[in-house]
Amino acid sequence: LYDIGQPEHSVVTTCAYCGVGCTFKAEMRGDELVRMVPYKDGKANHGHSCVKGRFAWGYATHKDRVLKPMIREKISDPWREVSWDEAINYAASEIKRIQAKYGRASVGGITSSRCTNEETYLVQELVRAGFGNNNVDTCARVCHSPTGYGLGQAFGTSAGTQEFDSIEYTDVVLVIGANPTDAHPVFGSHMKKRLRAGAKLIVIDPRQIDLVKSPHIKADYHLPLRPGTNVAMLDALAHVIVTEGLVNEAFVQERCDPAEFSTWAKFVSEERNSPEVVAKITGVPAETIRAAARLYATGGNAAIYYGLGVTEHSQGSTTVMAIANIAMATGNIGREGVGVNPLRGQNNVQGSCDMGSFPHEFPGYRHVSNDAVRELFESIWGVKLDNDPGLRIPNMMDAAIDGTFKALYVQGEDILQSDPDTHHMSAGLGAMECVIVQDLFLNETANYAHVFLPGSTFLEKDGTFTNAERRIQRVRRVMAPRNGYEDWQITMMLAKALGYEMRYKDPGHIMDEIAKVTPTFANVSYKLLDEVGSVQWPCNGDAPLGTPTMHIDHFVRGKGQFLLTEYIPTDEKIGPRFPLLLTTGRILSQYNVGAQTRRTANSSWHPEDVLEIHPHDAEDRGIRDGDWVRVKSRAGETTLHAKISERVAPGVVYTTFHHPLTQANVVTTDFSDWATNCPEYKVTAVQVATSNGP
Numbered sequence: 001l002y003d004i005g006q007p008e009h010s011v012v013t014t015c016a017y018c019g020v021g022c023t024f025k026a027e028m029r030g031d032e033l034v035r036m037v038p039y040k041d042g043k044a045n046h047g048h049s050c051v052k053g054r055f056a057w058g059y060a061t062h063k064d065r066v067l068k069p070m071i072r073e074k075i076s077d078p079w080r081e082v083s084w085d086e087a088i089n090y091a092a093s094e095i096k097r098i099q100a101k102y103g104r105a106s107v108g109g110i111t112s113s114r115c116t117n118e119e120t121y122l123v124q125e126l127v128r129a130g131f132g133n134n135n136v137d138t139c140a141r142v143c144h145s146p147t148g149y150g151l152g153q154a155f156g157t158s159a160g161t162q163e164f165d166s167i168e169y170t171d172v173v174l175v176i177g178a179n180p181t182d183a184h185p186v187f188g189s190h191m192k193k194r195l196r197a198g199a200k201l202i203v204i205d206p207r208q209i210d211l212v213k214s215p216h217i218k219a220d221y222h223l224p225l226r227p228g229t230n231v232a233m234l235d236a237l238a239h240v241i242v243t244e245g246l247v248n249e250a251f252v253q254e255r256c257d258p259a260e261f262s263t264w265a266k267f268v269s270e271e272r273n274s275p276e277v278v279a280k281i282t283g284v285p286a287e288t289i290r291a292a293a294r295l296y297a298t299g300g301n302a303a304i305y306y307g308l309g310v311t312e313h314s315q316g317s318t319t320v321m322a323i324a325n326i327a328m329a330t331g332n333i334g335r336e337g338v339g340v341n342p343l344r345g346q347n348n349v350q351g352s353c354d355m356g357s358f359p360h361e362f363p364g365y366r367h368v369s370n371d372a373v374r375e376l377f378e379s380i381w382g383v384k385l386d387n388d389p390g391l392r393i394p395n396m397m398d399a400a401i402d403g404t405f406k407a408l409y410v411q412g413e414d415i416l417q418s419d420p421d422t423h424h425m426s427a428g429l430g431a432m433e434c435v436i437v438q439d440l441f442l443n444e445t446a447n448y449a450h451v452f453l454p455g456s457t458f459l460e461k462d463g464t465f466t467n468a469e470r471r472i473q474r475v476r477r478v479m480a481p482r483n484g485y486e487d488w489q490i491t492m493m494l495a496k497a498l499g500y501e502m503r504y505k506d507p508g509h510i511m512d513e514i515a516k517v518t519p520t521f522a523n524v525s526y527k528l529l530d531e532v533g534s535v536q537w538p539c540n541g542d543a544p545l546g547t548p549t550m551h552i553d554h555f556v557r558g559k560g561q562f563l564l565t566e567y568i569p570t571d572e573k574i575g576p577r578f579p580l581l582l583t584t585g586r587i588l589s590q591y592n593v594g595a596q597t598r599r600t601a602n603s604s605w606h607p608e609d610v611l612e613i614h615p616h617d618a619e620d621r622g623i624r625d626g627d628w629v630r631v632k633s634r635a636g637e638t639t640l641h642a643k644i645s646e647r648v649a650p651g652v653v654y655t656t657f658h659h660p661l662t663q664a665n666v667v668t669t670d671f672s673d674w675a676t677n678c679p680e681y682k683v684t685a686v687q688v689a690t691s692n693g694p
């Protein structure tokens with residue numbers, strides 16, 4: 001489709017879609033991109049790609065791109081195209097006016113996991129040093145923040161333990177709450193290759209994902225648990241491991257705190273965590289739970305891969321800890337072929353977390369109250385920094401509704417479409433006096449914006465992305481930014497207009513500062529990346545070329561920490577009025593809210609979101625395949641076509657959230673993870689009925 005001529009030269013760069021981080025050669029003729037060819041030396045993809053990275057880059061030149069800055073005083077006014085100077089000066093004057101009237105903490109910013117590490121670093125610097133507070137957050141809030149918290153508590157570091165290639169040494173693959181063949185396609189294919197070669201497979205997921213049964217692959221055990229019962233299931237697996245004597249005693253004694261282990265072992269051994277009791281909670285037969293636990297504990301090298309089906313729950317952080325518990329109990333940490341591996345969603349969500357996008361942490365996951373770290377950044381940036389954690393995204397909206405939070409700078413993130421409980425989000429954005437959106441397109445959030453700053457695509461910038469395996473890879477400029485500036489330059493212009501001047505010459509210069517202030521990045525430079533292709537952090541004096549496998553001799557925190565993971569049912573309950581549980585996910589050809597993929601030929605493969613419903617539930621409601629149905633929850637309602645499918649169990653319905661017309665998040669609730677506020681997208685009680693259409 002896009003192969004329109006022979007290339008004259010090529011540029012090696014990194015895909016800007018999912019957290020696999022495939023490397024491509026962008027083949028050019030003059031200034032024109034003619035083809036994206038997967039790069040055989042790419043360490044994450046080894047010459048493979050999926051339909052998104054290979055074909056879905058046409059959005060960069062799509063007619064919907066906004067290329068001129070725009071402002072409007074009220075959101076009911078029409079947009080007015082202005083010069084860059086006018087837009088930046090207007091945005092800065094509004095921030096200054098609002099801070100003078102409502103205080104320093106009345107403004108904040110949101111970083112983008114689609115932007116580069118360098119751009120993310122600058123946004124958090126702008127908020128901390130330019131705005132003078134810690135009100136910075138990231139889309140990881142709504143996806144993998146529980147990974148950061150849970151793995152940080154258990155192991156001492158907030159990232160996956162392995163490189164993708166480690167799966168070549170895996171004997172048992174345990175996939176929980178992830179759908180790798182759709183959401184991380186190239187790694188999903190790698191996983192299938194290993195499974196075809198004989199590795200065993202356990203899938204814990206309410207839905208029959210492709211891996212459960214596809215040509216040449218059949219899961220040894222599929223545990224189709226009720227949405228919201230992950231912790232009960234993992235505690236039951238732990239119960240079997242402990243009570244049947246399957247613990248790796250040598251590993252536990254040497255690598256973990258024996259006293260903590262004893263307390264945990266006593267807890268999981270209690271009858272309430274037995275498969276027989278948990279079968280009633282999860283709906284999965286006790287014998288299947290026992291068999292899966294035995295296979296995980298005794299089948300050789302066992303690796304866990306998980307996704308948002310783990311984190312996007314009111315017990316998301318607890319679930320991550322429960323995963324860490326069974327990995328430590330069986331000694332499946334610290335060598336190739338094992339480990340705990342979060343499959344991060346967006347291309348640079350790992351990087352945005354690493355770069356200090358959370359309101360309580362500087363780059364490198366160091367708390368803002370740490371005096372020594374704060375003094376380090378103060379000496380580099382030349383300003384006094386706040387030692388109080390700032391607001392998270394949902395708290396920003398609460399504060400806006402309460403009248404104390406008045407302005408937001410959002411870079412490359414459509415929070416209105418992607419965050420839960422759309423009504424709450426729109427009420428918060430609508431209450432602000434100045435919303436500045438920096439993006440490629442007029443997205444849903446821009447409906448509430450007063451300033452629109454056109455962003456640049458990954459093809460138009462230099463920088464780095466960090467993928468799900470902690471691999472830092474170069475993004476190289478393929479074409480000049482059609483909007484005039486790369487995103488990091490726009491942030492610098494805004495900072496200067498606010499009176500806080502950043503003096504970075506180019507993205508390489510920003511990375512040099514990141515390396516200086518972030519111990520896990522100490523040895524990273526563009527020179528090194530150009531020489532060796534990519535490195536996995538930690539990359540420093542101890543590991544000059546990076547660290548493919550973590551926690552080999554000891555955990556980053558010293559001893560691994562077993563944590564008690566009590567199952568607490570979610571407050572979101574089914575009942576006579578809302579008898580079905582809705583869970584959400586992604587599909588291969590689309591990406592997140594679809595802002596990019598919907599503007600490419602991929603849209604023809606998935607033109608709308610549909611509701612999967614089991615034949616029994618459909619029959620009960622007189623729903624036929626393809627009928628319009630109305631889905632209603634306590635939060636809101638939406639209308640979409642029904643797809644009758646046995647992929648979902650009776651009592652469960654499923655949809656994707658790629659299309660703004662559906663706005664699946666209108667129905668999701670505001671329940672969230674107890675530790676991180678990650679929303680509970682995966683469990684919403686709904687009613688479903690036939691409808692005449694939207």
Ligand code: SF4
Nearest residue numbers: 015017018022050053
């Ligand atoms: Fe891009 Fe992910 Fe597809 Fe690789 S698997 S080409 S990173 S979308």
